[in-house]
Amino acid sequence: MGEGMDEFLEVRWGLRSGSDQEPSAINSTVTQQAQRDTLTMTNTSDNSTSDNSTSDNSACVNIPASRISDLLMGIYILAFVLGLIFNLLTLGPILRQVCSHNVLGVYLLNLSVSDLLYIFTMPLWIYYYRTDHQWKLGLEACKAAGFFYYSNMYVSIYLLCCISVDRCLAITYPLKAKVFRRSRYAWAICFLVAAVVMALHILVLVMEGEPLDGDKRCYESYPLTSTVALFNVIRVCLGFVGPLLVLGFCYAQIFSKVRRSCGVDEQVKRKVKLLSIGVMVIFAVCFAPYHILLLVRSLVFFWTEKQKNCAFEGQVHFYFSCTLAMSSLNSVVDPLLYVLSSNGVKEEIRHCCWLDRNTRLKPTGTRHLYQQKQVCLTSLT
Numbered sequence: 001m002g003e004g005m006d007e008f009l010e011v012r013w014g015l016r017s018g019s020d021q022e023p024s025a026i027n028s029t030v031t032q033q034a035q036r037d038t039l040t041m042t043n044t045s046d047n048s049t050s051d052n053s054t055s056d057n058s059a060c061v062n063i064p065a066s067r068i069s070d071l072l073m074g075i076y077i078l079a080f081v082l083g084l085i086f087n088l089l090t091l092g093p094i095l096r097q098v099c100s101h102n103v104l105g106v107y108l109l110n111l112s113v114s115d116l117l118y119i120f121t122m123p124l125w126i127y128y129y130r131t132d133h134q135w136k137l138g139l140e141a142c143k144a145a146g147f148f149y150y151s152n153m154y155v156s157i158y159l160l161c162c163i164s165v166d167r168c169l170a171i172t173y174p175l176k177a178k179v180f181r182r183s184r185y186a187w188a189i190c191f192l193v194a195a196v197v198m199a200l201h202i203l204v205l206v207m208e209g210e211p212l213d214g215d216k217r218c219y220e221s222y223p224l225t226s227t228v229a230l231f232n233v234i235r236v237c238l239g240f241v242g243p244l245l246v247l248g249f250c251y252a253q254i255f256s257k258v259r260r261s262c263g264v265d266e267q268v269k270r271k272v273k274l275l276s277i278g279v280m281v282i283f284a285v286c287f288a289p290y291h292i293l294l295l296v297r298s299l300v301f302f303w304t305e306k307q308k309n310c311a312f313e314g315q316v317h318f319y320f321s322c323t324l325a326m327s328s329l330n331s332v333v334d335p336l337l338y339v340l341s342s343n344g345v346k347e348e349i350r351h352c353c354w355l356d357r358n359t360r361l362k363p364t365g366t367r368h369l370y371q372q373k374q375v376c377l378t379s380l381t
Contacts, residue, residue: 060310061222061317068318073129075325080122083331087112087119090335098183106186107163108335110194111156115331118152121145122328128218135218142211142218149328151198154239156330157287158193161243162186164279168250171272172257204231222313224301232298240291247283251276286330289323 091112097105124145128135135142166186169177205211208228213221224232258272293316300312 061220061314068321069129069132072321072325073126075322076122076126076129076328079325079328079332080119080126083115083119083122086332086335087115101183103166103181103183103186104163106183106190107159107166110190111159111163111334114152114155114159114194115334118148118328119331121148125149133220134216136216139210143205146211146219147198147201147205151194151201152331153287153327154197154235155194156334157239157243157283158197159190160279160283161246162189162193164247164250168253172253207231222317223306223309224297226301229298229301232294236291236295236298240287244283244288247280251280282330282333286327286333290320290327293320293323 090108094105094108094112098109121144124137124141127137166181170181208225211219211221254276255273297313297316297320301309304312
């Protein structure tokens, strides 16, 4: 204020004297002062706009310290403990099946590896919810945790589809399918699925920019951007709706074939049906709620203005966070669903745990019939 007044007096003095300064020098001084005033006003306006934007983003969804963090932390701890135990318990029997060139074993092994990679990042998310949605582990750790989280989800979904298609071909076209149901083809399919899913998520990380916002939230920036909302719609269609239709078609074919088959034991039919129903139920429970809310959030973003969208995000945040945590339970049910429901793998677990005494104590004739049922059921599953 004082400097401006001094310059103003100097200009007026120069105008009055008329002999000490040239008109061009006077105009230059006035112009420089005007430019400085304009720059100061512009910077003040930009800072004010930036502060208001940050305030709006922070107020869009308020995540205070509440029971939601304790609930989410409990779900992730449960998924971490049970998922680690079940996947490690079944890893040995699955490796034995892979060594015997079993196609189902190849898919199960890749499913277990994907689950374990995700399970090892769960402590990061547990710590994140322990600190009430404050990520204190750095940007790279946030990117890695999100990458393995979403990659595991869609690798698991597509591998479930691969297993369903394989079982459908084995049951409906047992002779023709022998040409395609080979372990080397299964390995190639698994590598292709993993490569495509991971490449797409790397592309998304590059397009989205930094996943950490000003409040240190990891992948919890609100409101959505147009790029993220569009990608979410594509992700729901290709990553959930498409695989769900494939699963529905495969298990409809399996039900029809098993129902019309007269040479298959009733117990075998019952196991195949229960396993098929279980796949659909687990798929719906783990993945459907998350993808439905994800689609709704994206459509609301496109159809409403920012203020209404923020209000909607605040209303559904609790439910969306719960569905996201529920999707992590797929790492628990994957080994249970496909490994423990397969008698071939169950016998391997019993052998590893020294629990195969009942089989060895059976009479020869009974054991022969029992082994025939095992072979029949293994071929169907």
